[in-house]
Amino acid sequence: MSKGRLEAFSDGVIAIAITLLVLDIHVPSPGSHGGLAHALGEEWPSYASYATSFLTIGIIWVNHHAAIGRLRTVNHTVLFLNLVLLLFIGLLPFTTALMADYLRQSSGEGLAAAIYAGSLLAMSLAFLALQRYTLRLRPDLLREDITAAERVSIYRRSRAGVLPYVLAAALAAVSPYVTLAICAAIAVYYALPSSVSAGGDGEEGEEMAGLS
Amino acid sequence: MSKGRLEAFSDGVIAIAITLLVLDIHVPSPGSHGGLAHALGEEWPSYASYATSFLTIGIIWVNHHAAIGRLRTVNHTVLFLNLVLLLFIGLLPFTTALMADYLRQSSGEGLAAAIYAGSLLAMSLAFLALQRYTLRLRPDLLREDITAAERVSIYRRSRAGVLPYVLAAALAAVSPYVTLAICAAIAVYYALPSSVSAGGDGEEGEEMAGLS
Amino acid sequence: MSKGRLEAFSDGVIAIAITLLVLDIHVPSPGSHGGLAHALGEEWPSYASYATSFLTIGIIWVNHHAAIGRLRTVNHTVLFLNLVLLLFIGLLPFTTALMADYLRQSSGEGLAAAIYAGSLLAMSLAFLALQRYTLRLRPDLLREDITAAERVSIYRRSRAGVLPYVLAAALAAVSPYVTLAICAAIAVYYALPSSVSAGGDGEEGEEMAGLS
Amino acid sequence: MSKGRLEAFSDGVIAIAITLLVLDIHVPSPGSHGGLAHALGEEWPSYASYATSFLTIGIIWVNHHAAIGRLRTVNHTVLFLNLVLLLFIGLLPFTTALMADYLRQSSGEGLAAAIYAGSLLAMSLAFLALQRYTLRLRPDLLREDITAAERVSIYRRSRAGVLPYVLAAALAAVSPYVTLAICAAIAVYYALPSSVSAGGDGEEGEEMAGLS
Numbered sequence: 001m002s003k004g005r006l007e008a009f010s011d012g013v014i015a016i017a018i019t020l021l022v023l024d025i026h027v028p029s030p031g032s033h034g035g036l037a038h039a040l041g042e043e044w045p046s047y048a049s050y051a052t053s054f055l056t057i058g059i060i061w062v063n064h065h066a067a068i069g070r071l072r073t074v075n076h077t078v079l080f081l082n083l084v085l086l087l088f089i090g091l092l093p094f095t096t097a098l099m100a101d102y103l104r105q106s107s108g109e110g111l112a113a114a115i116y117a118g119s120l121l122a123m124s125l126a127f128l129a130l131q132r133y134t135l136r137l138r139p140d141l142l143r144e145d146i147t148a149a150e151r152v153s154i155y156r157r158s159r160a161g162v163l164p165y166v167l168a169a170a171l172a173a174v175s176p177y178v179t180l181a182i183c184a185a186i187a188v189y190y191a192l193p194s195s196v197s198a199g200g201d202g203e204e205g206e207e208m209a210g211l212s
Numbered sequence: 213m214s215k216g217r218l219e220a221f222s223d224g225v226i227a228i229a230i231t232l233l234v235l236d237i238h239v240p241s242p243g244s245h246g247g248l249a250h251a252l253g254e255e256w257p258s259y260a261s262y263a264t265s266f267l268t269i270g271i272i273w274v275n276h277h278a279a280i281g282r283l284r285t286v287n288h289t290v291l292f293l294n295l296v297l298l299l300f301i302g303l304l305p306f307t308t309a310l311m312a313d314y315l316r317q318s319s320g321e322g323l324a325a326a327i328y329a330g331s332l333l334a335m336s337l338a339f340l341a342l343q344r345y346t347l348r349l350r351p352d353l354l355r356e357d358i359t360a361a362e363r364v365s366i367y368r369r370s371r372a373g374v375l376p377y378v379l380a381a382a383l384a385a386v387s388p389y390v391t392l393a394i395c396a397a398i399a400v401y402y403a404l405p406s407s408v409s410a411g412g413d414g415e416e417g418e419e420m421a422g423l424s
Numbered sequence: 425m426s427k428g429r430l431e432a433f434s435d436g437v438i439a440i441a442i443t444l445l446v447l448d449i450h451v452p453s454p455g456s457h458g459g460l461a462h463a464l465g466e467e468w469p470s471y472a473s474y475a476t477s478f479l480t481i482g483i484i485w486v487n488h489h490a491a492i493g494r495l496r497t498v499n500h501t502v503l504f505l506n507l508v509l510l511l512f513i514g515l516l517p518f519t520t521a522l523m524a525d526y527l528r529q530s531s532g533e534g535l536a537a538a539i540y541a542g543s544l545l546a547m548s549l550a551f552l553a554l555q556r557y558t559l560r561l562r563p564d565l566l567r568e569d570i571t572a573a574e575r576v577s578i579y580r581r582s583r584a585g586v587l588p589y590v591l592a593a594a595l596a597a598v599s600p601y602v603t604l605a606i607c608a609a610i611a612v613y614y615a616l617p618s619s620v621s622a623g624g625d626g627e628e629g630e631e632m633a634g635l636s
Numbered sequence: 637m638s639k640g641r642l643e644a645f646s647d648g649v650i651a652i653a654i655t656l657l658v659l660d661i662h663v664p665s666p667g668s669h670g671g672l673a674h675a676l677g678e679e680w681p682s683y684a685s686y687a688t689s690f691l692t693i694g695i696i697w698v699n700h701h702a703a704i705g706r707l708r709t710v711n712h713t714v715l716f717l718n719l720v721l722l723l724f725i726g727l728l729p730f731t732t733a734l735m736a737d738y739l740r741q742s743s744g745e746g747l748a749a750a751i752y753a754g755s756l757l758a759m760s761l762a763f764l765a766l767q768r769y770t771l772r773l774r775p776d777l778l779r780e781d782i783t784a785a786e787r788v789s790i791y792r793r794s795r796a797g798v799l800p801y802v803l804a805a806a807l808a809a810v811s812p813y814v815t816l817a818i819c820a821a822i823a824v825y826y827a828l829p830s831s832v833s834a835g836g837d838g839e840e841g842e843e844m845a846g847l848s
Binding site: 274 | 433436447500511514515518522526532
């Protein structure tokens with residue numbers, strides 16, 4: 001199994017998951033009470049969740065490439081950890097729909113939000129496991145030009161990227177709106193070019209700092 | 213992040229979005245009033261929207277390649293602007309279904325048409341933002357064989373490609389049929405080979421002039 | 425636009441269309457009359473249509489590659505004709521579902537079968553148009569090692585591949601079962617390795633003779 | 637048809653099938669009896685089936701690459717056998733949903749489980765057919781560095797990989813839970829890195845031993 005094939009397959013799964021998100025946005029039935037404008041307005045959690053999940057998957061895609069790009073070769077464990085990561089990315093269309101459908105309900109909304117943030121947390125933990133394995137346990141799998149200092153720094157950032165999702169999941173007990181707002185803020189913060197301006201917005205596409 | 217990976221991922225999302233459009237065409241329930249021929253006839257807005265959106269996404273795909281092909285390298289801002297473009301392309305299966313389901317209704321049809329044209333407008337504005345960034349703000353990201361005159365001319369065409377969608381969205385207030393007809397006309401005009409005959413239909417696949 | 429990108433995008437659309445076919449097979453509602461075995465048995469048109477459409481798209485994929493592989497370069501017309509071909513391939517999950525849902529009905533079954541065969545006919549006509557353009561009108565787009573005699577012979581086979589679908593569509597007036605049987609027979613005939621045994625089953629993957 | 641295109645297309649179909657699995661997990665209707673937690677808990681067969689099928693398809697993907705990677709060239713029969721394999725992989729979102737929907741029913745659950753295990757069996761038999769053709773009947777299609785001893789050993793493992801699914805399908809008559817448990821155990825066993833520790837977890841991504 002070459003790195004190239006691993007990337008191509010992962011790209012495929014990520015591209016499909018990101019595009020399936022749109023299936024969670026429903027066309028209101030014609031003739032529904034209050035008219036189309038009202039019905040579409042009621043669906044705002046779907047739009048917010050779509051944008052949040054879309055950006056988040058986009059960021060994980062960027063960082064996934066950076067992670068695989070650092071590798072010199074892949075072994076069975078990398079394949080397995082990558083498959084687990086894809087499994088959680090593949091779940092996002094479901095947890096996004098769950099969040100969108102329950103956000104404005106008076107029952108179950110906290111649980112739905114916790115599951116949504118939890119699925120993002122699971123995804124970032126799966127990514128962290130992949131990073132930990134290659135950066136700390138098996139640096140021999142990495143390209144030779146990656147220094148020990150770089151490995152420490154990349155892994156530290158990866159670990160930090162997990163924390164906001166812990167917070168988002170925990171605060172679902174307070175309000176699902178808070179959870180969605182945190183998840184959206186994380187996505188926008190890391191996706192926005194300005195967020196890496198400190199890093200110089202250099203060419204060659206450095207990683208989006210979050211989730212990495 | 214190499215150009216190649218950016219193209220491959222974008223191709224994936226665009227190919228999936230264009231293929232998901234078919235899910236908006238529903239098989240009539242057997243035994244529906246008036247027979248299958250009547251039921252299928254009633255669904256003509258679905259077929260017209262499918263063809264319009266399919267051709268439009270096909271054109272944006274061609275032009276996306278031309279735009280990325282001009283780049284020498286990509287940076288974080290390009291990744292971000294590309295992600296926003298993909299986000300709006302990914303929305304089209306939803307807005308296409310909305311248009312198709314409401315076109316013949318007596319309520320909401322104008323709003324649905326405005327949203328449909330608006331989503332195409334948003335897609336072309338996202339593409340324009342990507343063009344503006346690379347052609348005007350950061351020409352250093354472009355390949356060196358692209359002259360300043362070419363940059364001006366390509367950007368001017370991109371800007372002009374936005375206007376028909378402004379018109380299509382505005383005329384939704386008059387009639388949703390007018391909106392769909394304009395969007396369809398734009399797609400056919402730019403997709404048809406004859407439309408670039410002035411440009412010689414040269415080999416090497418020059419851009420489809422619209423939306424570019 | 426390079427040949428490679430055209431192939432990659434077309435591959436994507438074809439792979440998605442072929443995989444979306446499974447969405448047409450429905451899980452019977454638990455507790456339906458007669459039990460699961462009965463309910464699944466009633467759905468045999470879905471399985472037959474799935475297999476038929478899957479093999480047919482698989483064959484068109486093989487032949488699409490052969491056709492693009494013959495090209496030296498692509499122009500706007502090739503892009504357009506290819507987009508029209510993809511548009512009809514993208515419709516197959518709909519027409520396959522239509523066929524499967526109506527085959528055993530007492531009303532609309534002939535029309536549904538005619539539309540199914542008609543969509544396969546439209547797909548093969550779109551492919552024929554692409555073949556005609558490159559093989560007859562613009563042989564300068566082809567690789568230089570393709571002789572005039574080869575061009576004539578390939579085009580003749582392409583034209584012949586259209587006829588069985590004309591027959592299948594026409595016989596829908598007699599019986600939808602006949603239509604499905606013809607479409608299935610075409611798919612199996614061209615997909616089965618034995619069908620090209622006369623050609624030697626050579627290496628290097630010569631075309632599947634049908635639809636080409 | 638080059639090996640590369642065959643792999644790219646197969647990758648596409650496999651990536652889509654694996655990602656469509658999520659469509660089988662349904663968001664409970666708000667306001668359902670017993671609350672969201674209860675409703676989600678009732679859906680555990682969906683989660684178990686999702687994970688099982690996801691891992692299984694992931695393993696078949698790895699082994700598919702190993703199989704194609706051994707080839708020097710492809711012929712029509714390889715294309716055909718590969719298409720049949722993809723046809724069964726494409727069916728898994730349906731059989732997975734069938735299993736998940738019926739597992740806890742009091743009627744049809746055995747049949748649904750048998751069909752699920754049967755579809756995995758069909759997939760592994762299709763893979764075995766591909767292996768048999770290239771390893772035993774047409775070793776001239778293989779790369780020259782693959783020895784006769786290797787061919788025998790790889791084929792033997794492939795044949796052994798089929799047996800557990802025969803068992804899983806047969807035991808559906810006893811209990812659908814047993815069937816799902818066996819299928820899940822197979823997936824976890826072969827996916828887990830530890831399972832190949834005997835083989836050294838070497839670099840260069842040797843095959844996942846199962847299903848191969």
